[in-house]
Each structure stands twice: as structure tokens, then as C-alpha cells.
Amino acid sequence: MGITRRGFAKGTAAIAGVGLLSGMGRAAYGQARPKVVVIGGGAGGATAARYLAKDSQGAIDVTLIEPTKAYYTCFFSNLYLGGYRSLESIGHTYDKLASEFGVNVVHDWAIGIDRDAKTVALAGGGSVPYDKLVVSPGIDLIYDSVPGYSLEAASLMPHAWKAGTQTALLKNKIAAMREGGTFAMVAPPNPYRCPPGPYERISMVAHVLKTSNPTAKIVVIDPKEAFSKQALFMEGWEKHYPGMVEWLPASIHGGIESIDPQTGEIVTGLDTIKADVANIIPAQKAGRIAEAAGLTNESGYCAIEPATMQSKVDANIHVIGDACIAGDMPKSGFSANSQAKVAAMAIRADLTGSNKFPPRFSNTCWSLIATDDGVKVGARYEAGEEKITSVDSFISQTGEDAALRKTTYEESVGWYEGITADMFG
Amino acid sequence: MGMSGVRSGVLSGVLGITLAIAWAGSVLSAQARDELVEKGSKLFRQCQSCHQVGPKARHAVGPYLNNIFGRRAGTLEGFRYSDAMEQAGQGGLVWDETALARFIGDPSGTVKGTRMKFRGLTAEADQKALVAFIRQHSPGPSNIPETPPTAPVHASAGDPDLPEHILSIAGDSAYGEYLSSECVTCHQASGEDKGIPSITSWPARRFVTVMHAYRSKHRENPVMRSVAASLTDEEIASLAVYFETLE
Numbered sequence: 001m002g003i004t005r006r007g008f009a010k011g012t013a014a015i016a017g018v019g020l021l022s023g024m025g026r027a028a029y030g031q032a033r034p035k036v037v038v039i040g041g042g043a044g045g046a047t048a049a050r051y052l053a054k055d056s057q058g059a060i061d062v063t064l065i066e067p068t069k070a071y072y073t074c075f076f077s078n079l080y081l082g083g084y085r086s087l088e089s090i091g092h093t094y095d096k097l098a099s100e101f102g103v104n105v106v107h108d109w110a111i112g113i114d115r116d117a118k119t120v121a122l123a124g125g126g127s128v129p130y131d132k133l134v135v136s137p138g139i140d141l142i143y144d145s146v147p148g149y150s151l152e153a154a155s156l157m158p159h160a161w162k163a164g165t166q167t168a169l170l171k172n173k174i175a176a177m178r179e180g181g182t183f184a185m186v187a188p189p190n191p192y193r194c195p196p197g198p199y200e201r202i203s204m205v206a207h208v209l210k211t212s213n214p215t216a217k218i219v220v221i222d223p224k225e226a227f228s229k230q231a232l233f234m235e236g237w238e239k240h241y242p243g244m245v246e247w248l249p250a251s252i253h254g255g256i257e258s259i260d261p262q263t264g265e266i267v268t269g270l271d272t273i274k275a276d277v278a279n280i281i282p283a284q285k286a287g288r289i290a291e292a293a294g295l296t297n298e299s300g301y302c303a304i305e306p307a308t309m310q311s312k313v314d315a316n317i318h319v320i321g322d323a324c325i326a327g328d329m330p331k332s333g334f335s336a337n338s339q340a341k342v343a344a345m346a347i348r349a350d351l352t353g354s355n356k357f358p359p360r361f362s363n364t365c366w367s368l369i370a371t372d373d374g375v376k377v378g379a380r381y382e383a384g385e386e387k388i389t390s391v392d393s394f395i396s397q398t399g400e401d402a403a404l405r406k407t408t409y410e411e412s413v414g415w416y417e418g419i420t421a422d423m424f425g
Numbered sequence: 426m427g428m429s430g431v432r433s434g435v436l437s438g439v440l441g442i443t444l445a446i447a448w449a450g451s452v453l454s455a456q457a458r459d460e461l462v463e464k465g466s467k468l469f470r471q472c473q474s475c476h477q478v479g480p481k482a483r484h485a486v487g488p489y490l491n492n493i494f495g496r497r498a499g500t501l502e503g504f505r506y507s508d509a510m511e512q513a514g515q516g517g518l519v520w521d522e523t524a525l526a527r528f529i530g531d532p533s534g535t536v537k538g539t540r541m542k543f544r545g546l547t548a549e550a551d552q553k554a555l556v557a558f559i560r561q562h563s564p565g566p567s568n569i570p571e572t573p574p575t576a577p578v579h580a581s582a583g584d585p586d587l588p589e590h591i592l593s594i595a596g597d598s599a600y601g602e603y604l605s606s607e608c609v610t611c612h613q614a615s616g617e618d619k620g621i622p623s624i625t626s627w628p629a630r631r632f633v634t635v636m637h638a639y640r641s642k643h644r645e646n647p648v649m650r651s652v653a654a655s656l657t658d659e660e661i662a663s664l665a666v667y668f669e670t671l672e
Contacts, residue, residue, distance in 0.1 A: 360604070418621060
């Protein structure tokens with residue numbers, strides 16, 4: 001198997017490197033090769049493109065449409081804020097998907113899907129035809145869900161909920177914050193990308209400020225009454241950052257009435273908080289291409305068939321990752337990666353007659369609370385009739401010993417290496 | 426060991442410590458040697474997912490390490506070595522302090538093509554500590570005959586033994602490849618390990634034993650317990666036969 005796989009990888013590289021240039025690749029497969037287009041090169045799309053190309057061994061013509069050449073993973077971007085990772089270390093390119101797996105990588109925005117003609121329109125002009133389409137655009141932010149917030153305001157009050165320049169901007173603002181200043185986060189309402197993410201971020205900001213600005217305060221203004229891994233985070237904040245973090249649920253602050261990006265004021269039903277650095281994470285919905293193509297429902301996300309990830313409104317389109325309604329699965333990179341493999345298998349079976357195995361779904365979310373203090377939550381899922389349903393779950397416990405927490409953190413580092421290799425080759 | 430204890434009595438403590446750092450074979454104070462061995466035993470935790478050493482050691486992913494000193498590389502009965510390791514032994518590689526330290530420092534650079542997927546211990550002091558620890562489980566200067574493993578090669582201390590009809594289930598490698606797509610989100614298909622152990626090239630019976638140990642909750646990690654609980658005996662066998670051949 002190892003030999004077969006290696007042989008295949010070499011073969012693909014040869015086709016991509018030489019074959020296509022000389023026209024041999026086309027000649028070998030003719031025009032009949034089925035076409036799969038993947039929109040979005042994140043944990044869902046990159047994985048789907050890689051598995052389709054790898055497992056079909058060249059029998060499927062795979063095109064990946066992704067605007068950015070350097071992709072920064074949202075997962076582990078909090079560790080960059082905490083000083084545990086460099087920005088470079090969470091950046092990835094699509095070079096190997098092209099050179100080793102033969103994926104056609106197109107750096108452009110997909111701006112429309114003609115579902116009758118089965119083509120994807122590109123911002124740069126032209127369109128790409130498909131037999132099957134994978135839509136994995138991630139989330140879009142609903143800026144005005146927080147009164148006073150906007151795309152423009154994000155340069156003053158970063159959301160940093162898509163990793164890259166926004167994350168770097170937030171890190172710089174934290175570093176430049178006045179002594180004893182206030183860092184305020186407006187947390188998002190459910191459902192949103194990465195349920196433990198805001199609270200891991202609070203932990204990482206506290207970790208930085210504890211050393212650089214120990215009299216600083218952190219306030220979380222949350223539209224929710226509870227959050228993922230709450231007991232674990234609250235225990236960790238008390239242990240590592242006593243007195244620094246204040247978490248305000250909606251029942252305490254009475255709702256967010258408005259924010260002012262110029263003054264940093266956040267007005268709640270209770271009082272006005274003057275933030276020196278504000279991190280506004282608004283409500284979210286499926287990436288706009290999903291909405292433009294009519295794939296979303298009133299929830300703003302895309303309903304899917306649990307066993308195949310096919311859109312409920314178009315069987316030729318599979319929606320995976322944050323943009324879909326995945327039942328009990330959270331919106332996470334791990335989930336997207338898991339869903340991508342199910343979709344890729346189903347598509348391959350439809351297009352090439354390969355084996356259709358039972359779908360398998362799983363997720364684990366690791367979070368770092370402080371140095372060597374890692375926690376995790378995870379579950380397994382099955383494709384039910386109506387939705388993807390949780391069948392088994394686990395979570396780290398409060399009061400765990402330091403050695404176990406360190407092991408959990410090290411495990412998360414290993415997972416990062418694993419999933420990014422699984423996405424990008 | 427016995428000799429080093431006698432010899433060290435004549436040496437001053439300071440000299441002993443100096444030698445512990447410089448490593449001069451058996452010439453070490455008892456205390457310095459103990460400290461070195463203690464440090465080595467901690468470092469050995471990185472090796473434990475693949476290698477066993479001590480009274481109950483058996484072959485696991487890697488060969489057991491009892492009596493390794495003075496042994497020609499790649500020659501233990503009952504362990505399937507890489508061709509590279511067997512050739513290294515035929516080419517004259519015999520495990521002594523220097524050879525082991527060099528190998529531990531850079532496994533794939535020292536024996537190109539070894540199945541040992543370990544990034545290496547770069548610090549010389551760490552290499553020496555680890556070698557000192559492993560040496561505890563080899564005889565002293567006078568050679569004694571090799572002792573065979575004390576138990577079947579498929580199991581490891583702590584994992585429940587499985588009945589033969591479970592261990593001998595013939596897995597379906599193609600199905601195993603599909604199932605493996607779930608494993609490689611964390612365990613890298615390339616065999617690289619960093620925080621999460623490599624699972625490529627394991628002997629199939631070992632793989633089956635470990636997965637059943639998670640499924641029966643004899644092993645702790647909740648992620649692995651959850652994965653194992655979702656797999657049938659046949660699915661575990663399929664994964665085992667797939668990963669066994671993945672290098």
C-alpha cells in the first residue's frame with residue numbers, strides 16, 4: 001500500500017509537472033474525465049480537493065478555487081496571539097496540492113454558481129464547469145448584528161475571526177495597549193465558528209497581559225448564558241489569571257445596545273464599558289457564495305443530507321464545513337476535515353463507481369488555557385435520517401493534574417501537524 | 426555497573442560529575458551514574474510508545490531493548506526490521522555507546538531507511554543519559570547469552586491479551602485505507618510524530634491489541650477510546666493490515 005501510494009504520488013507529480021505541459025495528461029484521460037470544482041481552500045475544501053485527487057488517482061479532474069495564496073488557519077491563531085506560535089507557522093500554501101496531487105488551483109473569488117449550466121463564475125472573469133461541486137466557503141460575518149459595527153470598523157475593532165491580517169492587527173493592539181487598560185471582547189451568539197475559540201482567545205490574551213501589562217483588565221460581553229468548556233476555562237482563569245477576567249452573560253449586562261469604534265465605548269443595558277482594545281466577534285452565516293447560489297435557508301446556513309453532505313436543494317452540490325448545518329457537529333476545522341472525507345468518498349463513488357463506505361464523522365477541539373495547560377472536548381457522530389447526530393462524547397475534567405494537561409497540549413500540537421498535512425499534503 | 430561502583434569509590438565527587446558530563450564509559454561515580462540514569466529514564470518516555478525495556482519487555486512497534494549492548498544491529502529473533510537496519514548490521518553496525526548515541530541523535534540520518542520515526546535527541550547530554558538508562562538493561566562487561574523475549578511478541582505489558590481468533594481476523598486493506606482517513610487527521614500518514622505517536626508500520630497484531638485495549642477502556646486517552654468504540658473487530662483488523670504496510 002505504501003509503495004502504491006508513493007508510486008501514485010510520483011506519477012501524479014510527473015503528470016502535473018510534465019504530462020500536462022506536453023499534453024499527455026489530457027491525452028491519457030481524454031475529455032471524459034469528470035470535473036469536480038471545490039470552492040474554498042480551508043479545512044473543508046483543501047481536504048476535499050486532496051482526497052478527491054489522491055483517491056481517484058487522476059480519474060477526476062479537480063479544481064480548487066481559493067482567493068488567497070497563503071492561507072492562515074483559524075485554528076491555532078489564538079496561540080499566535082498568546083505568543084506560542086508565529087504567524088508564519090500557521091500559514092500554508094497550495095503548492096503541494098498542485099504539484100503532488102494534480103489539483104488545478106485557481107486563485108480567484110467564486111462570485112456565482114449557475115446551477116442549471118453547472119458552472120462557477122469567477123471574479124476575475126470566466127467560469128469553470130463542474131459535474132459535482134463542493135462548496136466550502138466558511139463563514140461570513142454579520143457585522144451589523146452588533147449595532148455600530150461594520151466592515152470598516154474592523155480596522156479599529158478587529159474581529160480576527162478569519163485568520164491573517166486581522167489576527168496580526170489584534171495582536172499589535174494588545175501589545176500597544178496602555179498600562180492598566182481594558183481589553184473587551186464582544187462574543188458571538190450561537191451558532192458560530194469554533195465554539196471554544198473566543199474563550200481560548202481570552203486565555204491567550206490574559207497570558208500575554210499577565211506578563212506585559214499585569215494591571216490590565218479583560219471583560220467578555222457575551223450574548224449567551226453559557227459557553228463551550230465553561231467550567232474548564234473558568235477554573236483556568238481563576239488559577240492562572242486571578243482577578244483579571246470578567247465574563248458577563250446577557251442576563252448580567254442586559255444586552256449590547258451599541259458600540260463606538262472611534263471611542264472604544266461599548267454600551268450595554270447595564271453600563272458603558274470603555275475598551276482600550278476591543279475584539280468584536282459578530283454573528284455569522286454561511287460564506288456569501290452559498291447564499292448567492294440559493295443554498296442557504298432562513299438560518300443563513302445550508303441544509304445537507306447527513307450521509308453524503310449533499311445540499312438539500314441541489315444533489316450535485318455538497319456543502320461542507322462551517323457553511324453547512326451539520327446537526328450536532330460544531331463548526332470547527334476538525335469537523336470540516338471530517339465532512340470533507342465523507343463528501344469526497346460520496347462524489348468519487350458517484351463519478352467513478354468506487355466503493356461507497358458508511359460515512360464516519362468525528363470532532364475534537366483542543367484549547368490552550370495557559371502554558372502546558374491544554375484541554376479538549378470531542379465527539380463521534382452518525383448520519384441520522386434528519387441530521388448528523390452525536391453518539392459518544394468526551395471532555396477534559398476540572399482538577400486534572402498538570403502532566404495530563406501538558407500531554408493534552410502536546411497532543412494538540414501533534415494534531416495541528418496532522419490535520420495541516422492532511423489538508424495541504 | 427558493578428565495576429563502575431567500585432572504581433568510582435576512588436574518584437572524587439567532582440571528578441565523577443565531570444565525567445558524567447563527558448561520559449567516560451564505566452568510570453562514573455555511583456551518584457553521577459544514578460543521576461544520569463534517572464535523567465535517561467525520563468527521556469525514555471519518548472521511546473515508550475514503541476520500545477520496551479526491563480524484565481517484562483517484549484517486542485512492540487520497535488524491538489525490545491534488553492541486552493542491546495554488543496548486539497549486531499537488526500538481528501533479534503521475532504522482530505521484523507527494515508531492510509536498511511538488517512543491512513547496517515550485516516555491514517558491521519554493532520550497538521555500543523557511541524553507535525547508540527549517534528543513532529538516537531539522528532535515527533534516519535544514521536541508518537537511512539530505518540522504520541524508526543523519531544526526530545532524534547540532538548543534545549549530546551540527552552543522548553548519553555538515554556544510553557546510560559538503556560545500559561541498565563544490558564549485562565556488564567562480561568557477555569552473557571541473549572535471553573529470549575518472555576512473552577508473545579504481539580502484546581505489551583498492560584494491554585490485555587486477546588484471543589487468537591481476534592488477532593487472526595484477516596483485515597481488508599482497502600477498507601482499512603478508507604477508515605484510516607479518520608486516523609490521519611491526527612496521526613500523520615508520513616509516520617512523522619510530534620505530540621501524537623506514529624502508527625505506521627506497526628505489526629498488525631500489536632495494532633489490534635492496542636486498539637482493543639482502548640475499546641475495553643484499559644488505555645486512557647478519551648479520543649482513542651471514542652475512536653476504538655466506533656470500530657468493529659473487522660474494522661480494527663482492516664486498519665491494522667493497512668497501517669502495517671504503510672511506511
